[in-house]
Amino acid sequence: MTDLAADLPGTRTPEFDVGGAVPPFVRPAGLEAWNRYAAVNDEFVPIHMDDEAGKAAGYPGAFGMGNLLWAWLHCAIESWLGDRGRVEHLECRFRAPALKGDEVTCGGVITGRKAREDGTTVLELDLWADRQSGDRLVTAKAQVVLQG
Amino acid sequence: MxxxxxxxxxxxxxxxxxxxxxxxxxxSASDIRKWSLAVYFPEAPPAPYTDPCAPGEGRLVAPLDFNxxxxxxxxxxxxxxxxxxxxxxxxxxxxxxxxxxxxxxxxxxxxxxxxxxxxxxxxxxxxxxxxxxxxxxxxxxxxxxxxxxxxxxxxxxxxxxxxxxxxxxxxxxxx
CATH class of the missing domain: 3.10.129 (Thiol Ester Dehydrase; Chain A)
Structure with a gap:
């Protein structure tokens, strides 16, 4: 890949430059969200439903699914990018779970922009999910391919 | 240990x-719709996920993380x-x-x-x-x-x- 070579028309907007931000995607953590996710992913695991099970696992109470934070990262990118591009790769590490009452903010920043030999433009992103206290719940990296 | x-x-x-x-x-389209509603809760998901015409018109695609x-x-x-x-x-x-x-x-x-x-x-x-x-x-x-x-x-x-x-x-x- 070569930097900034052969950019496709329509992808050369400041929004997609290095340093550009993925807008915040904010969601409340708690049973209302976790139960809905459990219902579609059949993830009725005691640690996500029952405070005693959460405490037995070493946390203050029931806590949210890593899979839902993973989903929210996808939502953050999708809400930003729409049909202007697609996620090619996403990876994340879970550092702490969301707890009841948390307000979780997913965000990100463009750290790289490359043009591939086939003419496509690829953005590299650093992403995260934080709770309202600033605690980082998730760190992530992504590659997205811009549509021409 | x-x-x-x-x-x-x-x-x-x-x-x-x-x-x-x-x-x-x-x-099924319903599987995709319910998944999108759950992961975007409490806000509405993007329009294609809930548009009743989207499946018939080939515009309904599952979220990447859909299982x-x-x-x-x-x-x-x-x-x-x-x-x-x-x-x-x-x-x-x-x-x-x-x-x-x-x-x-x-x-x-x-x-x-x-x-x-x-x-x-x-x-x-x-x-x-x-x-x-x-x-x-x-x-x-x-x-x-x-x-x-x-x-x-x-x-x-x-x-x-x-x-x-x-x-x-x-x-x-x-x-």
């Missing part, structure tokens, strides 16, 4: 062996060497029993991290997805809860036309 003792020799022998090959039920195996599979292909798992490991994500060995004696589990590489092939209503997994490796790490066993599992999804959808890797932390 010491950290090193968490990885038994028979566990190392099953690394790389495929297991848990499963074939999904056909994906067509969540509520079971139409077919599960056995490895032929399964053993019955002890029910105490039901919530630990144990997979070793699919390959004929007892899971490690760790009953609690956390999702340590995931990665996915998407090919761009979409999942649409009517698609049938095949998944196959293999343990990519074991490692041990000391955490605040003591020695933890990290298991990397790699899963590949393909559609009914043989097109690869994604490769997905998960690190399961058991302690």
């Amino acid at each position: 010491s950290g090193l003792g968490l990885i038994r020799p028979d566990m190392l022998e099953i690394v790389g062996r495929p297991y848990a090959r499963q074939i999904s039920y056909p994906i 067509p195996f969540a509520w079971g599979a139409a077919e599960k292909v056995p490895t032929g060497c399964e053993i019955a798992p002890d029910p105490v490991y039901r919530s630990s994500g144990a997979m070793e029993h699919h390959l004929g060995i007892a899971p490690p004696d760790l009953r609690r589990a956390l999702n340590g991290g995931v990665s996915a590489t998407y090919t761009g092939a979409p999942m649409r209503p009517g698609d049938v997805i095949t998944a196959e997994s293999a343990i990519a490796g074991y490692s041990v790490r000391e955490g605040r809860l003591g020695a933890m066993l990290l298991t990397d599992v790699a899963t590949t999804w393909t559609n009914q036309n043989g097109e690869e959808i994604k490769t997905y890797r998960m690190t399961l932390i058991r302690y």
